[in-house]
Amino acid sequence: MALVLNEEQRFLRDAAREFLNANAPVEALRKLRDDKDPTGYSSELWHQMAELGWASIILPEEYGGLDFGFTGLGVVMEETGRTLTASPLLASAVVGASALLLAGSEKQKSSLLPKVAAGELTLALALEESHHHRPTHINTTATTEGANIVLNGRKTFVVDGHSADQLLVVARSSGEAESERGLSLLLVPRDAPGVSVQRTIMADSRNAANIVFEQVSVSSDALVGPAGEAWAVLEQVLDRGRVALAAEMLGLALEAFERTVAYLKEREQFGTLIGSFQGLQHRAAQMQAELELCRSVVLQALSTVDDAPEQLPLLASLAKAKLNELVKLVTNEAVQMHGGIGVTDELEIGFFLKRARVAMQIFGDTGFHKDRYATLCGY
Amino acid sequence: MTAPIRRDVLQDLDQFRSEARQWLETNCPESQRQPMQAEDQYYGGRNARFPSADAQLWFERMRDKGWICPEWPTEYGGGGLTPQHAKIIKEEMKAVRARTPLYSLGIWMLGPALLEFGNEEQKQQHIPAIINGEVRWCQGYSEPGSGSDLASLQCKAEDQGDHFLVNGSKIWTTAADKSDWIFCLVRTDPNAKNQEGISFLLIDMDDPGVTTTPIELISGESEFCQTFFDNVKVPKSNLVGELNQGWSVAKALLVHERKLMSELGSESPREVLVPSAAARQYLDMVDGKIADAQLRADLVDYDMTMHAIGLTHFRTFEEKLADTRSAAPLVMKYVGTEAEKTKSELLLAILGSQGLGWEGEGFSQAELDTLRLWAMSKAMTIAGGTSEIQLNVIAKNVLQLPQS
Numbered sequence: 001m002a003l004v005l006n007e008e009q010r011f012l013r014d015a016a017r018e019f020l021n022a023n024a025p026v027e028a029l030r031k032l033r034d035d036k037d038p039t040g041y042s043s044e045l046w047h048q049m050a051e052l053g054w055a056s057i058i059l060p061e062e063y064g065g066l067d068f069g070f071t072g073l074g075v076v077m078e079e080t081g082r083t084l085t086a087s088p089l090l091a092s093a094v095v096g097a098s099a100l101l102l103a104g105s106e107k108q109k110s111s112l113l114p115k116v117a118a119g120e121l122t123l124a125l126a127l128e129e130s131h132h133h134r135p136t137h138i139n140t141t142a143t144t145e146g147a148n149i150v151l152n153g154r155k156t157f158v159v160d161g162h163s164a165d166q167l168l169v170v171a172r173s174s175g176e177a178e179s180e181r182g183l184s185l186l187l188v189p190r191d192a193p194g195v196s197v198q199r200t201i202m203a204d205s206r207n208a209a210n211i212v213f214e215q216v217s218v219s220s221d222a223l224v225g226p227a228g229e230a231w232a233v234l235e236q237v238l239d240r241g242r243v244a245l246a247a248e249m250l251g252l253a254l255e256a257f258e259r260t261v262a263y264l265k266e267r268e269q270f271g272t273l274i275g276s277f278q279g280l281q282h283r284a285a286q287m288q289a290e291l292e293l294c295r296s297v298v299l300q301a302l303s304t305v306d307d308a309p310e311q312l313p314l315l316a317s318l319a320k321a322k323l324n325e326l327v328k329l330v331t332n333e334a335v336q337m338h339g340g341i342g343v344t345d346e347l348e349i350g351f352f353l354k355r356a357r358v359a360m361q362i363f364g365d366t367g368f369h370k371d372r373y374a375t376l377c378g379y
Numbered sequence: 380m381t382a383p384i385r386r387d388v389l390q391d392l393d394q395f396r397s398e399a400r401q402w403l404e405t406n407c408p409e410s411q412r413q414p415m416q417a418e419d420q421y422y423g424g425r426n427a428r429f430p431s432a433d434a435q436l437w438f439e440r441m442r443d444k445g446w447i448c449p450e451w452p453t454e455y456g457g458g459g460l461t462p463q464h465a466k467i468i469k470e471e472m473k474a475v476r477a478r479t480p481l482y483s484l485g486i487w488m489l490g491p492a493l494l495e496f497g498n499e500e501q502k503q504q505h506i507p508a509i510i511n512g513e514v515r516w517c518q519g520y521s522e523p524g525s526g527s528d529l530a531s532l533q534c535k536a537e538d539q540g541d542h543f544l545v546n547g548s549k550i551w552t553t554a555a556d557k558s559d560w561i562f563c564l565v566r567t568d569p570n571a572k573n574q575e576g577i578s579f580l581l582i583d584m585d586d587p588g589v590t591t592t593p594i595e596l597i598s599g600e601s602e603f604c605q606t607f608f609d610n611v612k613v614p615k616s617n618l619v620g621e622l623n624q625g626w627s628v629a630k631a632l633l634v635h636e637r638k639l640m641s642e643l644g645s646e647s648p649r650e651v652l653v654p655s656a657a658a659r660q661y662l663d664m665v666d667g668k669i670a671d672a673q674l675r676a677d678l679v680d681y682d683m684t685m686h687a688i689g690l691t692h693f694r695t696f697e698e699k700l701a702d703t704r705s706a707a708p709l710v711m712k713y714v715g716t717e718a719e720k721t722k723s724e725l726l727l728a729i730l731g732s733q734g735l736g737w738e739g740e741g742f743s744q745a746e747l748d749t750l751r752l753w754a755m756s757k758a759m760t761i762a763g764g765t766s767e768i769q770l771n772v773i774a775k776n777v778l779q780l781p782q783s
């Protein structure tokens with residue numbers, strides 16, 4: 001049964017919730033922001049998360065993983081969405097780890113994945129080159145020069161790019177601009193000569209970076225998968241990232257919604273609780289309906305990764321588009337239904353609003369995924 | 380990691396599925412696997428005639444197999460199967476495109492409530508007759524003055540010793556003019572507050588004093604009636620549950636009604652156009668894409684919503700099996716019927732003027748049906764509790780928001 005959590009998964013969810021509430025509540029994100037923390041997340045927290053096994057949930061046991069599957073990952077992602085916990089979980093343990101797992105050589109996998117699983121090594125995907133997700137529009141070049149490959153180009157909106165140890169760079173070895181063909185994936189240390197990283201402070205107080213590659217020379221061992229043939233794997237990696245992010249967004253939406261419903265039962269105006277006003281009740285009920293649909297979509301998308309990967313593109317786009325719309329609706333309504341206090345920095349709802357907007361852009365906005373879904377449906 | 384279903388259970392279900400498929404392939408006549416028109420639906424009843432000899436054969440085979448009501452107890456003619464088995468039968472019927480052999484409010488609404496609240500005598504009298512299609516039932520809840528506010532109903536049943544004397548009227552009674560019996564909510568205590576003085580009564584429509592008047596709808600059909608009760612004598616034994624406790628029976632029944640309505644769209648008997656297929660047939664395509672950006676966007680929104688609704692139906696089913704509960708069933712009537720309306724508007728937009736034909740030449744049957752279904756779709760968010768009432772229920776029961 002894919003759409004109901006089993007006992008182990010429920011146990012993991014409860015444990016995750018308890019841990020995050022105690023160690024990484026929304027206040028922790030506020031503190032990272034206010035302290036202008038140079039890493040953007042707490043390394044100590046990340047090591048604790050890794051000790052709990054979260055960095056290795058989706059990895060096979062042979063690489064130090066828990067092999068707990070995407071549904072298991074999903075419950076953790078959902079809980080980190082509730083607390084808006086900043087960590088390399090998505091960028092490194094999901095996206096980076098998936099890229100190595102699906103495309104890496106046996107040597108890369110056995111030398112790197114156990115470290116990723118232990119949270120000792122972090123990865124980030126350097127993909128985007130414009131302000132919209134266009135995964136084939138790659139102008140960064142990978143040119144063969146003797147035994148080496150030389151990278152030139154600029155990346156933007158690299159999630160966790162300023163803190164990751166290694167960058168997974170999508171570059172063009174051949175093929176026309178915008179073509180799926182000719183793309184390569186290369187592993188480049190963040191501190192390699194010629195790599196310059198500019199941290200970008202985003203709305204959600206989390207990490208991203210603009211990165212420039214100037215005559216960055218790496219050996220051909222740096223290639224993850226065959227040169228020029230990265231697209232098939234990249235698409236799967238992105239879909240996994242989209243689904244995991246959708247699970248985080250579900251948690252975000254649930255938390256913002258529950259906090260708002262609690263406020264409706266607490267705030268009085270006109271001598272009565274504002275939750276008794278039908279104008280607000282119906283809007284809250286409509287959000288509940290959307291949340292129910294989105295929960296089913298997320299659960300199905302997660303289990304599709306493990307059980308029916310051939311259907312993953314459709315499910316990933318369904319999940320990302322639906323969750324984009326959900327978090328937009330819920331966070332806007334959450335602010336509105338709190339009234340004046342809703343637009344203050346003091347109230348944590350604002351953090352949900354801002355994380356929602358960033359999450360909506362990562363790995364494809366609503367229009368991108370609706371277009372992809374329609375194309376996959378043949379219209 | 381494996382889900383908590385035992386392997387031997389799964390094997391048993393797999394085997395049941397292949398046996399069911401084989402049985403259906405062998406026993407469902409070819410003519411009963413074609414799309415239906417409204418007149419092909421068999422509702423049973425005292426005066427009913429089968430639409431065709433094949434329809435009769437198909438119904439009788441399913442009845443003898445115990446698959447008209449696979450989940451109901453065998454002592455009343457049901458199949459005595461588990462929900463998993465019943466679901467498999469439903470899925471396999473869909474797979475071979477088998478028609479529903481018997482359409483019946485008795486099956487969808489009254490039966491489950493009788494099995495829960497009826498006494499032994501009532502079950503013996505009514506359940507087999509429902510399964511055998513001998514009695515056609517209709518639902519007498521709404522009144523001219525009591526719709527959403529059902530608990531304010533006024534149709535009264537007075538205690539006359541050995542019988543009740545029923546006076547008043549019901550409205551929007553679907554198919555009252557074609558039905559044999561009606562299950563009614565009646566006021567038995569005029570002094571009690573709203574839902575407390577209401578009882579659940581079964582009334583034979585052949586009884587003297589029961590009359591019906593059909594009402595024409597915007598779809599051009601006259602699906603429902605006003606039903607009048609003028610000094611109708613109803614035996615006391617027709618009371619279901621306790622006196623003045625009819626509201627709890629009605630509430631249980633409403634759950635079945637809303638579940639049915641939330642699934643109706645996917646089970647329409649007619650050959651309804653599928654929006655994405657209609658789009659390819661009726662719209663200009665450029666490079667494999669619908670050229671009209673607005674319609675393409677509307678279509679993908681609809682398809683995504685239906686995809687999500689389908690998955691949520693699966694989820695509620697799995698939750699039932701796993702004995703866990705969520706709020707999902709409570710939102711399905713609202714989302715399902717709203718999506719039906721969206722679909723009808725979308726089809727109309729896709730068909731353009733070809734979707735506006737009312738009757739006669741110049742239009743295919745599917746095109747004419749599209750318009751009639753569009754008109755009917757407007758009723759979906761009204762019948763069985765309006766969308767606004769659904770939202771009230773979610774606000775109250777799921778979100779537990781304060782009531783004014």
Ligand SMILES: Cc1cc2nc3c(=O)[nH]c(=O)nc-3n(C[C@H](O)[C@H](O)[C@H](O)COP(=O)(O)OP(=O)(O)OC[C@H]3O[C@@H](n4cnc5c(N)ncnc54)[C@H](O)[C@@H]3O)c2cc1C
Nearest residue numbers: 518519520521526527551552553758761762763764765767
């Ligand atoms: C196709 C169809 C078949 C039907 N079949 C049957 C049948 O077989 N048997 C039977 O008994 N009944 C049947 N009905 C009746 C149906 O149950 C009622 O129409 C329905 O409950 C609404 O009642 P009403 O028509 O009196 O509308 P009203 O209750 O008068 O509603 C009018 C408007 O006011 C809104 N409204 C009412 N109360 C509230 C509130 N508290 N908050 C916000 N908005 C509110 C409604 O949502 C609606 O928009 C059928 C109806 C249809 C359309």
